[in-house]
Amino acid sequence: MFSDYTITKQTCHDCKDKSCAAAILSKSELDQINFNSRESQVKKGEIILHEGSLTSHIIYLKTGLVKEFVKPSPDREQILSIVKQHTYLGLPSLFGDRINHYSYSALDNVKVCYIDINVFNNLIKKNGQFAYEILVSVSRDSLNNFHRFINQSQKRIYGRVADAILYFGRIVYESNEFCLPFTRKEFADLIGVSRESATRVLLKFKEEGIIEIKGRMMEILKMELLEQISRKG
């Protein structure tokens, strides 16, 4: 089982998937990360990080998609966001009590890097420019997530479904045609509605020619209308 996690290692210096923050580090600073990190692969569906666990390493998502979620109770799941590549996972948890507040699981086969937390914190404290970049990233995420949540809490189901579709089209895949990375249940968990209701609205949208949907494949046909529905709530 464990041998599935192929542990490869090239140097961080010539990594094509560096974060914006890491890009501004000096050679010797990058060396510190290089010597105190390792890369690993996680298969589709597997958990990368568990809500409630203690952080000893910071995890950088090098390639692939990851879902960020919490389970308020064993039978419920709230998906907070879909995390794209070139992102550190769970930064806010890192600077607080060091307990991970969210769980992360791989939506496809992904590559992640584990970086020693002390090395990372040290770079922040030593290099204000690096800290600033991390701050920008934490702030952006905080704002984005919050906006999605506020919208959600204000909108009714049609608006929420429209939002979710736009989220995939504009932010996650940046294309009008994409393949949902998960089931209808999970789609529903992303916007906080029941699976049945989500299904119904999705089919209504299809019926009205707003989207084309076949299994997990989805295409936005009437962007204008969808945006309008999203606005109206």
Added chain:
Amino acid sequence: MFSDYTITKQTCHDCKDKSCAAAILSKSELDQINFNSRESQVKKGEIILHEGSLTSHIIYLKTGLVKEFVKPSPDREQILSIVKQHTYLGLPSLFGDRINHYSYSALDNVKVCYIDINVFNNLIKKNGQFAYEILVSVSRDSLNNFHRFINQSQKRIYGRVADAILYFGRIVYESNEFCLPFTRKEFADLIGVSRESATRVLLKFKEEGIIEIKGRMMEILKMELLEQISRKG
């Protein structure tokens, strides 16, 4: 009107209300803030910062309570949090597009300091330790607010009202007896329910002896029960 804002100025060095972050600055660094900031008072009910406005100064809440909110539509209001003294307002907005994403208004007469944004950013980039402290604060807020929101979206009205009461008792006032800083409407806006429903639940709690409430005065009588209701949702 404007003369109401008494502009006093003592030096930042002997300020009794310094932020945790500012406390670690050197004398010369504090000087920079000192020469590029001014203190001002805002009266109860007045707006400190408008959602959508551009940031030229960062605002530090020296004393008093402030409500952080957004207005998704002119007739709706979502209160995000009650901000306590010794907190920078709207930090996440500062590091993104520099547009304020939330509004802030004074819940009582408050003192705030306006600090030049460039000076502030400079300190972050020059002093990683300072940056780290800001990072901790942004992260804490992000996590806290998110938790409240996730809870909210998962709970039904009884749980939400219980949460709000506990929020005031434990976090805002740190006492079992307190005076709500605003109307029932605003109380409802904090937890995203209608005013009528909030009222009804509040009175139900009173009837059952869980809380004592008279106007805006509130006292938590059965903490255990309240926590249980909060957990059950």
Added chain:
DNA sequence: AAAATAAAGTGATATAAAGCACAAAAAGGT
């Protein structure tokens, strides 16, 4: 390829909470 399991779709019903309309009380202004 067949059987088993999981996911998706569908109609009927239940229900929590919003909305409405009004009365009572409190707060604010003159």
Added chain:
DNA sequence: ACCTTTTTGTGCTTTATATCACTTTATTTT
């Protein structure tokens, strides 16, 4: 102290969406 405005409380009605129970369709497993 009186009038006006705002806030709070209350019963009734409406409505959106969850939940239930079941069928159909996909996906895995053997």
